[in-house]
Amino acid sequence: MKAEILAVGTELLMGQIANTNAQYISSRLPDVGVGVYYHDVVGDNPERLKQALALAISRSDVIILTGGLGPTQDDLTKETVSAAVDRKLVLDQETYNNIKQFFQKREKPMTQNNMKQAYLPEGSLVIRNKNGTAPGCIIEQDGKVIIMLPGPPSEMKPMFDETVMPYFAAKSEFRLESRFLNIFGIGESAVEDALIDLIASQTNPTIAPYAKDGEVALRITARYPKHGNDEDLITPVENEIRNRLGQSVYSNDNRSLVEVASKLLLESGMTLALAESCTGGLLASKLTDIPGISAVFDRSIVTYSNRSKVEELGVSQQTLDLYGAVSEQTAREMAEGIRKASNTDIGISITGIAGPAGATAEKPVGLVYTALSDCNGTDVKRLDLWGNRNRIRYTACLHVFDILRRYLLARGKE
């Protein structure tokens, strides 16, 4: 089935918002066997909407309209669609009651305008809206499916997920299932190289690599017959990929690197302190995004000046003079210093040149050292990162969380 997504709203044509509804719907529909061929946006203008709708009906099987279902004069999607399919707008009693309740709860008077939302094209399937007052609906006519959904994403998404997706799933001859493997520590082309035979030969499931900022993701998508055949097609492929890529695969459930590392840390019960220079607090900030991390995360010292490295972490002035603040030696002393100062199980340090200034002939922008210290000693790793200041700081954090993750995995196996 060929689908078209027609968004109605002057705010899109003014550039006040991006059409994220079209993106969301487009990313989901292929899973129920519906391909998206067109997106269109028109303003709150009856004549242009009418023409756009006529064109969509002429060239697509499924037309999903978003927006223009509100209570004001501007909102004319339902009126235009009703006229196009030649159906009357009739009162939907349940919607009427819901709207009345909505206003009673908020102790606000219900204006006549709001009643408008309770009228839907005759014979349409109502899509209930738990997060707002405007319902959506599905109309089947002459082999075409026309669906109307409200514009606010917080209302549109649950209605789409809970009603529209099951509607198409029931029509589809098959069902698609996807799983994302998140990968860190190998580039996209190296991942492709390692899996090229699998990617080329697999037809069900299919494997598609995606580059994310500083990371790679693989999408494994299997097509199952609608009924019967419950054989799991995805897991054997995931296992083969894991055999080849090893611990570089860090999650198969959309969890981020910091979430995975934090969970391992919480499970280990080990305590952690950080000593940050080039990341300037970003590492601690990402770690403390995780609710509950205070059980194991003790402190981070952002030592931006050399003086603070000496005073807070006990880095020796001689080391700074001899090797500089961005060096293997300083990273080592920072990690050992923070572990000692905080009396935690693990101390991690990071020092580098995020740019744009600060580089020398020997030490380019992107040169970063990170060290992990525990009761058995200290490991230092050199990173050569690229990009602007923000990207370097961001990818430096990813590397630290990956180092911590691999350390905790290895320790768990002992």
Add this chain to the structure above:
Amino acid sequence: MKAEILAVGTELLMGQIANTNAQYISSRLPDVGVGVYYHDVVGDNPERLKQALALAISRSDVIILTGGLGPTQDDLTKETVSAAVDRKLVLDQETYNNIKQFFQKREKPMTQNNMKQAYLPEGSLVIRNKNGTAPGCIIEQDGKVIIMLPGPPSEMKPMFDETVMPYFAAKSEFRLESRFLNIFGIGESAVEDALIDLIASQTNPTIAPYAKDGEVALRITARYPKHGNDEDLITPVENEIRNRLGQSVYSNDNRSLVEVASKLLLESGMTLALAESCTGGLLASKLTDIPGISAVFDRSIVTYSNRSKVEELGVSQQTLDLYGAVSEQTAREMAEGIRKASNTDIGISITGIAGPAGATAEKPVGLVYTALSDCNGTDVKRLDLWGNRNRIRYTACLHVFDILRRYLLARGKE
């Protein structure tokens, strides 16, 4: 002039990215007298692109195409447009040289594919691309303007700003100028209340308020005749708004609160250290986003545990026991402690409950204390913030930068 934005790219129809190019272009075009009436998206399919282009040409004066200018077989925007306007693709020597240089610099072989990017419709105005290999172009034919721009926003935006905007500005009968006033410390409705007579009575310039996350912005837009009349219409209105809102207006040049506060700090030459609890390093991370801040920013200590507050900042155990970690007293001792430990001119602390856990009957999620300590004493401020963990941490940072900004402004006046 009626404009239409036609995006070409299967990645949009797959929902991998949102059409932010259309949003960006739509938000800018009204400033040069061009209104946007339609957005469309089609995939990398020659027949559907051809039809969409024909429709766009039939109903719009200006058609801006984004995407499909790359070197691969899939990229067919130029070919399709050339056929539609009946022009040959001809070699653009300067683009050819640029592409050759691009590959020489990177010591990569240039494939025949890449040559394709150097061909442009005959007689078109070339739009140079400083951030990639594919140029854009402007074609004028039969009273219509057709513009092609590459898909990656990092290439498209500068080309649009530097070539397309001036192109339309030169055609426009008037010119629009906008200035944004950024405001912190008053809510959107309070801003409207204070300015309601101005907003209602002004027609040139117009004043429009926008709510941003935790902030408010005002856009002042003046319409000038293209030639002559150089009277500044915006500044008198800005001055009247500043009279009414005072120091709450923190910038008129798109600089963020942290940029404004950092600039004042650098100008003052005063040194700063931070003691963070609930923000977990976010404050330091935002401050160290600013290149050059190391001249005045010494360190931040993220004291996530109570123990670290005692050890690193000298907060007394008695204070923590009596008043708790989230209290006026603890905030005060943290700020004084970090100033003493770092020997800086200013010490700032922040401690609060970011949620979702940690709240009590007396101390709800969103309760935050922040203190600023200098040689004259310490001021503590209580903040009552709302929203989820991320929003509370984010708006807490805005408040701290605003407190620092107002402190430095007051000091500058002494």
